[in-house]
Amino acid sequence: xxxxxxxxxxxxxxxxxxxxxxxxxxxxxxxxxxxxxxxxxxxxxxxxxxxxxxxxxxxxxxxxxxxxxxxxxxxxxxxxxxxxxxxxxxxxxxxxxxxxxxxxxxxxxxxxxxxxxxxxxxxxxxxxxxxxxxxxxxxxxxxxxxxxxxxxxxxxxxxxxxxxxxxxxxxxxxxxxxxxxxxxxxxxxxxxxxxxxxxxxxxxxxxxxxxxxxxxxxxxxxxxxxxxxxxxxxxxxxxxxxxxxxxxxxxxxxxxxxxxxxxxxxxxxxxxxxxxxxxxxxxxxxxxxxxxxxxxxxxxxxxxxxxxxxxxxxxxxxxxxxxxxxxxxxxxxxxxxxxxxxx
Numbered sequence: 001x002x003x004x005x006x007x008x009x010x011x012x013x014x015x016x017x018x019x020x021x022x023x024x025x026x027x028x029x030x031x032x033x034x035x036x037x038x039x040x041x042x043x044x045x046x047x048x049x050x051x052x053x054x055x056x057x058x059x060x061x062x063x064x065x066x067x068x069x070x071x072x073x074x075x076x077x078x079x080x081x082x083x084x085x086x087x088x089x090x091x092x093x094x095x096x097x098x099x100x101x102x103x104x105x106x107x108x109x110x111x112x113x114x115x116x117x118x119x120x121x122x123x124x125x126x127x128x129x130x131x132x133x134x135x136x137x138x139x140x141x142x143x144x145x146x147x148x149x150x151x152x153x154x155x156x157x158x159x160x161x162x163x164x165x166x167x168x169x170x171x172x173x174x175x176x177x178x179x180x181x182x183x184x185x186x187x188x189x190x191x192x193x194x195x196x197x198x199x200x201x202x203x204x205x206x207x208x209x210x211x212x213x214x215x216x217x218x219x220x221x222x223x224x225x226x227x228x229x230x231x232x233x234x235x236x237x238x239x240x241x242x243x244x245x246x247x248x249x250x251x252x253x254x255x256x257x258x259x260x261x262x263x264x265x266x267x268x269x270x271x272x273x274x275x276x277x278x279x280x281x282x283x284x285x286x287x288x289x290x291x292x293x294x295x296x297x298x299x300x301x302x303x304x305x306x307x308x309x310x311x312x313x314x315x316x317x318x319x320x321x322x323x324x325x326x327x328x329x330x331x332x333x334x335x336x337x338x339x340x341x342x343x
Contacts, residue, residue: 001191003028003041004306010044011311011340018316018337021165022158026053029158030150032299037146038102039117052098059091060155060329095150099143118149149292156216157296159332163214164207164304166333167262168313169321174264175313178203179343182309192305194298200305201274205267207300211282212250213262216330220244220284244284255279311340 007028024044030053031041042049062068067085071078078085103119112124122142129135168175185199186192197204223242230236253259255277256266269275283290290296307313315321316337325331 001302001306003031003035004191004303006031006041006044008306008310012342014340016339016341018339020335021338022162022335025161026057026154026158028303029161029299030056030154032295033150033153035117037118037149039106039120048098052095055091055095055098056150056154059088059095060151062088062091064328095147096143099146100139103139103142118146152290153292153295155330157299159216159330160211160214160296160300161303162333163216164210164300165307165313165338166321166323166336167206167210167213168308169315169338170323171262172314174206174262175308178206178305179308179312182305186305186309188309192302192309194301196305197301198274201268201272202264203305204274204301205264207304208267208276208280209262209264211300212256212266212280214331215247215250215282216332217282218245218247218331220246221288223288246281246284249279249281252279307340310343312343314339314341 007024010024027044027049030049034049035041044050062084065084067078067083068088071085103123106119106123110120110123112120112127115121115124119142122137122145125135125137126139126142129137168178181200181202182192185196220243223244225236225238225240225242228236228238236242249255251259256279257263258266267274267276267280281289283293283296316339319337322334322336324334326334
C-alpha cells in the first residue's frame with residue numbers, strides 16, 4: 001500500500017519517542033480518499049491539504065453541537081442569530097471551493113475514454129446523461145458525492161485505527177500474538193496484503209473486536225420508512241424516521257461470549273478459525289449499510305498489520321493506557337501519546 005510507505009517514514013522520524021498519532025493517521029487515511037477521488041496524494045506538509053483537513057475536522061465537531069441541533073428544528077430563526085452554526089456553513093463552502101478547484105483542473109485535461117479517478121468517472125456520467133434531468137448527475141451532485149466520500153471514508157477509519165493503537169497498548173499480550181501470526185504468515189521480507197487475511201484468523205479477530213468495542217458510530221444514519229410496516233409487533237407508519245442503535249447489538253449479552261470486555265475470542269470458533277457473528281454490524285445492516293465497508297475493511301487490515309509488522313506499540317513510560325472517549329460525530333479516544341518502537 002503506497003500510503004503506508006510515506007506514513008512509515010514519518011513515524012520512523014519520531015525515533016521511538018512518544019507522540020500524538022492522530023495527525024499522521026488522519027493525513028494518511030485522507031490521502032487514500034484523495035488518491036481515489038482526485039487521482040493524487042498530497043504531501044503531509046501541503047498547506048491546501050492541511051487546510052482541507054482542518055475544515056473537515058472543524059465541520060464534524062460543529063455538526064454535533066447544540067447549535068446545529070437547534071438549526072435543524074428552527075432554521076428560519078437560527079438564520080437570524082449569530083453563532084457557531086454559521087461557522088459550519090463557512091467550512092462547508094470552503095471545502096466545496098476546494099473540490100471545485102480540483103474539478104476545474106480535471107476539466108482541463110479530461111479524457112472520457114481514459115478515466116483516472118472518481119471525478120473523471122463522474123464527469124463522464126454528467127456528459128452521458130446531460131439530457132436526462134432526472135438522472136441527478138450534475139456538478140453540484142459531484143461536490144456532494146466527494147464530500148460524502150471524505151466524511152464517510154476518513155473519520156471512521158482513522159478513529160478505528162486510533163482505537164486499535166489504544167487496545168494494543170492496553171493489551172500487550174494480544175499485540176504479541178498478532179505479531180507472532182504476522183511473522184508466521186507474512187514474515188519480514190514483504191508487506192502484508194489483503195490476500196493474507198484468510199490465513200490470519202487471530203489478527204482478523206482482533207481487528208473486528210477493536211471495531212466492536214470501540215463502537216465508533218453508536219447510532220447509524222437516520223432513515224425513513226417509505227410505507228406502513230409492522231416490526232416486532234409495533235406499527236411503524238410511513239414517513240417515520242428510523243435511527244438504528246448499533247450499540248445495543250454490538251454489546252448484546254445474548255450475542256457475544258464476553259459482551260463488555262475486549263476479547264478476540266468473540267470472533268474465533270473452538271478450532272481457532274475466524275467466525276463473524278451476525279450481531280457484528282458496525283457498518284449498519286441491509287441495503288442501506290455503509291457503502292464504504294469494503295474499503296474500510298481493507299484499510300484497517302493493511303494499516304494494522306503493517307504497523308505491527310514494523311513496530312511495537314507502547315504507552316509513554318510511567319503512564320497507564322486509558323479507554324476513555326470523547327463524543328463527536330464518532331466516539332474517539334481522548335488524545336493520547338504512543339511510542340512506535342521499530343522491530
